[in-house]
Amino acid sequence: MTTISKIKEIEDEINKTQKNKATSYHLGQLRSKLAKLQRELINPTSGGGSGGPGQGFDVARTGIASVGFIGFPSVGKSTLMSGLTGTTSEAAAYEFTTLTTVPGTMDINGAKLQILDLPGIIEGAKDGKGRGRQVIAVSRTCNMIFMVLDVCKPLADKAKLEKELEGVGIRLNKQPPNISITKKDKGGVMISHTVPLTKIDHDVVKAVLSEYKINSASVMFRQDATVDELIDVIEGNRVYIPCIYVLNKIDQISIEELDLLYKIPHSVPISSKEWLNIDELTEKMWEELRLVRVYTKPSKAPPDYSQPVVLRQGKSSVLDFANAIHKEIAKQLKFAMVYGASSKHPRGQRVGVDHILMDEDVVTLFKR
Numbered sequence: 001m002t003t004i005s006k007i008k009e010i011e012d013e014i015n016k017t018q019k020n021k022a023t024s025y026h027l028g029q030l031r032s033k034l035a036k037l038q039r040e041l042i043n044p045t046s047g048g049g050s051g052g053p054g055q056g057f058d059v060a061r062t063g064i065a066s067v068g069f070i071g072f073p074s075v076g077k078s079t080l081m082s083g084l085t086g087t088t089s090e091a092a093a094y095e096f097t098t099l100t101t102v103p104g105t106m107d108i109n110g111a112k113l114q115i116l117d118l119p120g121i122i123e124g125a126k127d128g129k130g131r132g133r134q135v136i137a138v139s140r141t142c143n144m145i146f147m148v149l150d151v152c153k154p155l156a157d158k159a160k161l162e163k164e165l166e167g168v169g170i171r172l173n174k175q176p177p178n179i180s181i182t183k184k185d186k187g188g189v190m191i192s193h194t195v196p197l198t199k200i201d202h203d204v205v206k207a208v209l210s211e212y213k214i215n216s217a218s219v220m221f222r223q224d225a226t227v228d229e230l231i232d233v234i235e236g237n238r239v240y241i242p243c244i245y246v247l248n249k250i251d252q253i254s255i256e257e258l259d260l261l262y263k264i265p266h267s268v269p270i271s272s273k274e275w276l277n278i279d280e281l282t283e284k285m286w287e288e289l290r291l292v293r294v295y296t297k298p299s300k301a302p303p304d305y306s307q308p309v310v311l312r313q314g315k316s317s318v319l320d321f322a323n324a325i326h327k328e329i330a331k332q333l334k335f336a337m338v339y340g341a342s343s344k345h346p347r348g349q350r351v352g353v354d355h356i357l358m359d360e361d362v363v364t365l366f367k368r
């Protein structure tokens with residue numbers, strides 16, 4: 001039996017099983033088994049046909065962040081990519097026009113982004129259909145995903161694509177679950193929580209831990225987590241990526257239909273062919289990338305606003321800033337003066353190397 005058919009079998013059993021107190025232990029076991037099988041699809045150990053990274057799919061990474069385009073064939077990914085970057089990625093009316101990763105760059109508010117146009121994927125992509133597995137492998141390494149959807153096609157496509165990505169450990173528009181598991185030598189499983197747990201009970205937690213052979217541990221929930229979030233923490237190889245649902249081809253629909261589309265969270269309706277509403281898309285993209293622009297100010301001189309140093313959120317300390325300019329500068333760094341949102345005083349604040357900078361801060365570095 002192949003991994004894929006085993007997954008299918010467990011999914012069927014989960015769907016058949018009624019959710020109640022009596023079945024929760026069993027469901028916890030099933031969900032864990034499913035996650036373990038899915039792990040084999042993320043890191044296939046055997047050759048498995050078209051599995052594994054494909055030649056020509058890995059491209060040299062440039063820029064501060066990368067955005068990968070995921071979607072079914074002919075939804076307009078390449079048309080959008082060419083328009084945004086100026087790099088031509090062939091677009092045509094037939095499916096699978098794009099056969100490999102096509103990189104381009106886009107400048108947004110002084111930050112250079114890498115845009116990766118990808119081949120269309122089909123349902124079952126993660127299980128090795130078409131070039132799907134390679135496409136998904138590239139998208140796992142992106143800082144943002146554009147899920148491109150054709151508004152003339154059924155909206156169910158969105159859920160299908162999400163399932164493909166979820167199946168390989170990609171979590172869209174989610175934060176890592178706030179659950180900590182501390183393994184112990186003895187004492188059994190201790191469960192505590194700072195908020196009421198409405199989606200799981202102790203039986204499920206015990207079933208999951210036992211399925212992963214964790215017999216003694218203290219588990220602390222700081223959010224109302226689901227069983228899948230618990231499993232995510234145990235499995236550990238999840239990637240959390242912001243995703244914008246790009247609803248393309250709105251030139252084909254009515255205003256009334258357009259109004260309905262606006263109800264979908266994290267979405268932007270556009271037309272890549274008629275170049276409609278692209279500004280909203282790039283604004284949203286900028287917002288969700290949460291990049292931090294920092295301007296240098298030499299001491300006793302005005303700030304240099306011509307070219308920001310662009311950092312990523314989570315890696316935007318004064319030391320990160322110095323490193324981005326030059327390793328030697330970082331080595332000699334003693335303290336900094338900061339002006340802007342992260343500074344306590346409008347006239348600037350003296351800060352240490354661990355101080356976290358915010359977008360549009362101005363910084364003067366002082367050496368030892």
Ligand SMILES: Nc1nc2c(ncn2[C@@H]2O[C@H](COP(=O)(O)OP(=O)(O)OP(=O)(O)O)[C@@H](O)[C@H]2O)c(=O)[nH]1
Nearest residue numbers: 074075076077078079091092096097098120272273
């Ligand atoms: N009406 C309309 N057609 C569009 C739009 N964007 C793209 N198209 C058309 O849709 C077809 C497919 O466009 P592509 O850009 O090749 O789509 P793709 O998603 O890159 O396709 P694959 O690489 O084959 O997966 C082409 O005929 C485009 O002209 C749009 O906004 N409106």
Ligand SMILES: [K+]
Nearest residue numbers: 074092094097
């Ligand atoms: K196409």
Ligand SMILES: [Mg+2]
Nearest residue numbers: 077078097098
């Ligand atoms: Mg294409």
